Amino acid sequence: MRPSRNWLRSLGGVGTLAAALLLGLTTAPTAPAAPTAAEAPEAAAAVTHEAENAVISQGVVESNHAGFTGSGFVNYNNSTGSHVEWTVNAAQAGSTTLTLRYANGTTVNRPMNITVNGAVVAAGRAFPGTGAWTSWNTATVTADLRAGANTVRATATTANGGPNVDSLATDASGPPPAGRTPVEINGQLKVCGTKLCNQYGKPIQLRGMSTHGLQWYNQCVTTGSLNALATDWNADVLRISMYIQEGGYETDPRRFTDMVHSIIEQATARGMYAIVDWHMLTPGDPHHNLARAKTFFTEIAQRHGNKNNLLYEIANEPSGVSWSRIKSYAEQLIPVIRQNDPDTPVLVGTRAWSSLGVSEGASETEIVTSPVNASNIMYTFHFYAASHDSEYLDTLSRAADKLPMFVTEFGTQTASGDGGNNFTRSQQYIDLMASKKISWVNWNYSDDSRSGAVFKDGTCNSNGPWTGTGPLKPAGVWVRDRIRSADNFPTG
Template identity: 65%
Template sequence: MVSRRAPIIVAVATAAMLALGTALVPLLPPTAVATASPPASEPELEAATPVAANGQLSVCGTGLCNEQGAQVQLRGMSTHGTQWYSQCVTDASLDTLANDWGADVMRISTYVQEDGYETDPEHFTALVNDYIDKLTARGLYAIVDWHMLDPGDPNFNLERAKTFFTAVAERNNGKNNIIYEVANEPNGVSWQAIKSYHEQIVPVIRAKDPDAVVLLGTPAWSSLGISDGSDESEVVNNLVGASNVMYTFHFYAASHGQEYLDALSRAADRIPMFITEFGTQNYAGEGANDFAMAQRYLDLAASKKISWVNWNFSDDHRSGAVFTEGSCDSGSFGTGNLKEAGLWIRDQIRTPDDF
């Protein structure tokens, strides 16, 4: 295994890379030749940020690859709804996420309804752009999450989505760290309807940002259909007509057991998968943590290099929020302000995997 944080010189010695430690897992290409560690008298190589080391990402087979063609796994956090918890996304909290946690990515969750984007499109678009700038300055990848949830048919917000993604992609098309998630959790609607939406939105993004990876929501709250009693075959056998895309999966460990894990495993062997939301609690992000089941998911993700983002980087009262209540208002984001789930997920991001 090689480093969790790649150095500026990508083909550095495996031994030197192992000493650096962070959440991105690049694999040396077969042609790369490891060299001996530099003499102690030479200055140590500085670790690059995830974006500086890996550049523009793209889909490669069933995986995600960096500019050098090496497969990578992103690990990071999702904001809560920015209409409620913008005070948790600050210079101080993002410094903590980047420098102490060693994360690679943050998912910016822009709710469409629930007092979100539809109430003030200009404000929420500007907020997304501000967060993108903050993440870019820290060398992190940014997932622009169109957090549609209720109504569950993404076509209900099709025109809003076109406006939003056109504006964000046009403004940020010179950046190499943007990933677009175009439908958070489609539900109560057929895969054919979801697929139709994806095939209308992807070209909108491509017109402004042709190289960005686009993440596509799957049926039944992005469970690949499992939560509606189906399985992954409906998606796997009827893919969206677009390239450089990945399919999303969400799980909550205390609610989603072996059936969900097996479906993710099967799907990941056939199509590019990205876990854009998960928690160690029940499906509402509440209740007791099931770290054992969550660990099984993350072990699978590590073995198949499936990127993941945890819900959520806020101080909401629920057990799924990583910070204790009041932390964001006080500007305190250290380990003493983390709930049990926050301590666990920080360790998961910081600790190299064994695969």
């Protein structure tokens, strides 16, 4: 909320960009629900996971050879270790057949190791020539999957790289058993009155974590860290923080959009809600990025609008501009989103670093008297407990009685995201948000050197460990404990 925090945050990623791993796209398609206990189990229908929507390392998506399915295929780099990795959901544990569709226009075999959840299930599986790059064959592997999310990777074992891979099909895909994840229980969310409600029309509270800026800390967003967030922390929601400036989206829109696609799919595979955070910060006028926002959210809504686990946060922290300016931005962008996604709630940033105007001497009254002209929206509030005392707490309390509020960012430290933790004041906010069913997301799920990052320095570059309290700073231990005490999601 304060300029000092904004400046410090951007410095936090210096030196980590070179180590950041580019995340591609992961597909976790929706499948029919698992049979009820009264029904006899049936063989699951085959589900196809397109390669162009998978996590890709040392390869590119192309569409220059006919015969592929979906929107393209993956052309592996000619190098050992290049790979494609899918996330596959299994309704229950058991053996399944994995079918890879591929083309190899050479006469040279391009073998690959096939791994499931990190274990090799087929070493050096042959992918011989198919006669032409437009001739597609299949190769099958039998493997055991666990219930829930599984990672399936196909890795080239020679300097020739892998073949062109079109898709992975599996006969055991499906969502986790009903009721095991927040999304399974709550389904499509909507705003009802001043509350966020589930598919049963009941007010709920989501609790979760925000990533740090993807340009600096995407190495903290891994299979292991997301598994921990979903199953060890029991988080309901992941905020995907994509900065626009400061080395973010504007420098490479395609790369950062693909990162967001990937993380949406990974959150989906784990049954978590995903907040797509358009992290505009400097400059503080959201109109500066309106054209970019229209382009970005059009693609996101087109690809993911049929999902039931998204929320769109369209302006992270406006500053130095009037509420009417922010409102104008929202009223131009929301219709663009609605053209492709009429159902997903939209979260609108508020004045003065999403403080409802308090940090610039205003209050929630300006929004109450002149709300955004759109439905199914909420307004955001950010606080840092060691800096933002009773004035901020009281403002949030009043606003929540009149406006649909969502705390999309908070910390137990000062407004810089650093310094000592004020757990006493933080708990007052937690209690208020619980009493008024205000959903919240904590900043941030990384190993940034400041106290607000939950992991100890070096955790991400060491790829964990991720679970338990051992790798956590004091703020991480505190917030993990509060995320784990989940809301009692009502269904009737």
